[in-house]
Amino acid sequence: MMLKKVLATALAGVMLAGLAACGGDKDTETASATAGAAGQNWRYAHEEFEGDVQDVFAQKFREYIEANSPHTVQVFRFGELGESDDIMEQTQAGILQFVNQSPGFTGSLIPEAQIFFIPYLLPVEDEQIVEFFRSSVAINEMFTELYAEQGLELLTMYPEGEMVVTADTPVRSPEDFRGKNIRTMTNPLLAETYRAFGATPTPLAWGEVYGGLQTNIIQGQENPIFWIQSGGLYEVSPNLIFTGHGQFTTAMMANQAFFNGLSAEDQQLVRDATAHAFDYITEYVPGLGDRMLEKILEASDQVTVTRLTAEERQAFMDRAPQVEARFIEMTGERGAALLEQFKADLEAVVGE
Structure with a gap:
């Protein structure tokens, strides 16, 4: 197990070196409000395997971006760039533009995110929990400020199912x-x-x-x-x-410097793609546990x-x-x- 982790870490390091080497100038262009018609390649990492909830969300986000702009989105799954703490560090460093990470890991960075682990606070019923995530002031306003303090643009939070x-x-x-x-x-x-x-x-x-x-x-x-x-x-x-x-909860966010550097049009594109993926995933998750x-x-x-x-x-x-x-x-x-x-x-x- 230790050998596998060392090898995985080494592989992630090699991949990241390649990304940094080939993407530095592109990241600078992406951060500019004048992205241009050629489009950019945006990198998005999450914590789960192919076909799992975060992967489904990421693919829906990618599909919307690519269908409505010249930009492309490259999705990395669990282990391809390391574990949860690795992909968060890479996002904060600007190597990744987007990351999907649960508050279970973000809690060490943002202590308030641990609120999702107070037992019996969140209901496990699907319809109730979806409406809560859509309308919650705590999630959509207060958490946005907490994440911003860590250089992160919180785009959405969503439930993945009963623990x-x-x-x-x-x-x-x-x-x-x-x-x-x-x-x-x-x-x-x-x-x-x-x-x-x-x-x-x-x-x-x-x-x-x-x-x-x-x-x-x-x-x-x-x-x-x-x-x-x-x-x-x-x-x-x-x-x-x-x-x-x-409920298991996760958050999708962007590197804030990257997001703030986007044109107003591209910022709205990202928000629209996030809303599209959120709508899809909140229809997808109910019944998933039973299946x-x-x-x-x-x-x-x-x-x-x-x-x-x-x-x-x-x-x-x-x-x-x-x-x-x-x-x-x-x-x-x-x-x-x-x-x-x-x-x-x-x-x-x-x-x-």
Whole structure:
């Protein structure tokens, strides 16, 4: 596993050297408001595999750009330029123009982004969650300012599906989590969530998760069902637990210097392409989890599915306030104000 990571990192370095060597002058031109009729090639990286949600979103964005302008978009999938932290660094450096990254990784850069990991804050129902992302002031105004402070133009956030836990044994209570090392992204608040749930949070890069489950270094992890299916995680962690504790959320953004250097026409093009991809993906994701779960059950007779009852879920919900308190402790007044607006936006959509 370590050798594979070293090789992947080396390959990413070679690719990036090539991109930088051949793209420097082009990036300068792209940043100019006078892009011209010849068009530019824009580079866009995301965190998932071919055909996964972020890839579908990226392809719809690319299709719109290329159908409505002389520009082209080159999409890089997971591992082609490294892992999540690598592609974020490359975006901030201007090597990439666009990046799709979940707040699970951005949380170390923007602590307030960890709000998405407060358990039982976001509903898991598809229609409610889509309307929330469309209309939320917290997401569409407050988060835009937070990302801008890091040199990033936040273009949209969108949900990818309910988070599902996989483990070496079925789990129905916090007591069942005791003694289990549960993989988390490098996100302090997510670690706090699993600590509250009774488990031992274990931060681990994605490239090490399958092997960690296979060798029992970790006994579980969480992801939306489509990722559990495409990554084959059910093969080494066959017990699926639907706790209803949250949605996997991701953000699509641009290097801000690049975006600000675009003509007004191209800025609107990017926003229109983003809206086009958002509309498509919010129709695509509902039902995706059910379809992928069917594929998992067809592929393996070792898989179990546990859906917590209302009473069982309440035992986990009772532990959520300590995670919320930890979020405010981490983020201070800005985090508290964001959380207040977040809750007001949710109430406007789903009620008290």
